[in-house]
Amino acid sequence: MPYPLYPFVKPYLMTRGLQPENQETPIQFIKTDTIDYQLFYRRNHFAYPGLSYSNYWLPINGLVKTAKCFSLQDILRLPSKTLKVVLECAGNKRSLFEPKVFGEQWEKGAISQGYWKGVPLRTLLELAGMKEGAKEVVVEGYDYGRRTDLDTVHTYARSLPIYKAIHPDTIIAYEYNNRPIPFKHGYPLRLIVPQWYAMASVKWIKQISVIDSDFTGPFQSVDYVYYPHKENDEGAFPVTTIKVNSTIQKPLNMEVLNTGKHIIEGIAWTGKGNITKVEVSTNGGKTWTEAKVSQQNKEGYAWSAWKFEWSVAAKGEYTLMAKATNSYNQEQPATPFWNRKGYGYNAIEKIKVKIE
Known part of the structure; x- marks a missing residue:
C-alpha cells in the first residue's frame, strides 16, 4: 500500500531565540483570519514567570481615590x-x-490576530476613581530579568497616556479565541491595546498604577523608541501606533512557478483608520493595479485579506510588490524609516519569483 503524499503536514513556529523564547508565526502558510494560539508568535524579554494561579489578585493603586x-x-x-x-x-x-x-532578526511573522475577550481597563479605573492630575497608567507584568545594557533587574512594565488607557477598547483580556489565554501569551490577564504595536499589550499583569508624571522604565524610555540616528539620540520619539503595512503570503519569495494564471494574495493592516486599498505590481513597481480586498475592517483592529489574479505568459524573473493605503491616505513608503533599533518597518512589500 503506497504511503500518502505528505501526511499530516502542518506549519510550525519559526524559532528566533530560545532563552528567552522568541518565535514567529509562519505567516505565509496562514489561510485564516484568526491564529490558533499554538501558531501565535511569541515575544519575550525574559524567561516565563512563575505564578500562583490559586491566589491571583490584580491591584489598582497610585493616584486613585480608592x-x-x-x-x-x-x-x-x-x-x-x-x-x-x-x-x-x-x-x-x-x-x-x-x-x-x-x-531579534524577525522576518514577516511577528504578527498574529484573533478574538480577545476582557474587561475595559476604563471600568477598573472608574471603580478605583482616578484623582485629578493623573497623567499615565502603568501596567506591570510578572516577567522580569536582568538587562545587560543596564546591568540591573527589571520587570516588564509599560505606561499608557490617560486617553489611551480609558479608550473603551483597551481591555484587560482573559480569553483568546473563546478559551482562557494560554500561559505563554499572558494567562491569566493580559492588556490588549488595539492600534498600537504589541509592546503595549503587557502580559501576566501584576499590577496597575496611576501616576502624575512620565513613566521612565527602560521598556518605555530606552526600548520602543525610534532613534533616527546611529550615533546619537537626537530626534528620538516613542513607538506607538502601528504603521500601514502589508505582506504577500502567496507565492513565496524566490518560488519557481509555471506560466499561466496565479493568485497573489496576502494581508494588509493599519493602526490608524482602516485599509481602503491594496495595489499590486508584477513588474517591479513600473505599473500598479488594485487588488480585491475581501475583508474590509472598519475598526482598524484586524488585518484585511486581499487577492490579485496574475496571468503571465513570458518566462523569466519577476519582482512582485504590494502597497496598502489606509483611510487617512497613508500608504506604504518605497523605503522604510530607518532607526537604529529597527522598529516599525513598513516599506512596500517585495518578493521575487521565477517563471519557467
Whole structure:
C-alpha cells in the first residue's frame, strides 16, 4: 500500500531565540483570519514567570481615590467585550532593514490576530476613581530579568497616556479565541491595546498604577523608541501606533512557478483608520493595479485579506510588490524609516519569483 503524499503536514513556529523564547508565526502558510494560539508568535524579554494561579489578585493603586484589589472572579463578573485585534511586534520585519540593525532578526511573522475577550481597563479605573492630575497608567507584568545594557533587574512594565488607557477598547483580556489565554501569551490577564504595536499589550499583569508624571522604565524610555540616528539620540520619539503595512503570503519569495494564471494574495493592516486599498505590481513597481480586498475592517483592529489574479505568459524573473493605503491616505513608503533599533518597518512589500 503506497504511503500518502505528505501526511499530516502542518506549519510550525519559526524559532528566533530560545532563552528567552522568541518565535514567529509562519505567516505565509496562514489561510485564516484568526491564529490558533499554538501558531501565535511569541515575544519575550525574559524567561516565563512563575505564578500562583490559586491566589491571583490584580491591584489598582497610585493616584486613585480608592486602591482596589480585584480577584480573577471579580473581573470575570464585570461587563466584558470581545474584539478581533491584530498584535504586531514593533520589530516585525526588522531583518529587512538596510543597513542592518541589531536585535531579534524577525522576518514577516511577528504578527498574529484573533478574538480577545476582557474587561475595559476604563471600568477598573472608574471603580478605583482616578484623582485629578493623573497623567499615565502603568501596567506591570510578572516577567522580569536582568538587562545587560543596564546591568540591573527589571520587570516588564509599560505606561499608557490617560486617553489611551480609558479608550473603551483597551481591555484587560482573559480569553483568546473563546478559551482562557494560554500561559505563554499572558494567562491569566493580559492588556490588549488595539492600534498600537504589541509592546503595549503587557502580559501576566501584576499590577496597575496611576501616576502624575512620565513613566521612565527602560521598556518605555530606552526600548520602543525610534532613534533616527546611529550615533546619537537626537530626534528620538516613542513607538506607538502601528504603521500601514502589508505582506504577500502567496507565492513565496524566490518560488519557481509555471506560466499561466496565479493568485497573489496576502494581508494588509493599519493602526490608524482602516485599509481602503491594496495595489499590486508584477513588474517591479513600473505599473500598479488594485487588488480585491475581501475583508474590509472598519475598526482598524484586524488585518484585511486581499487577492490579485496574475496571468503571465513570458518566462523569466519577476519582482512582485504590494502597497496598502489606509483611510487617512497613508500608504506604504518605497523605503522604510530607518532607526537604529529597527522598529516599525513598513516599506512596500517585495518578493521575487521565477517563471519557467
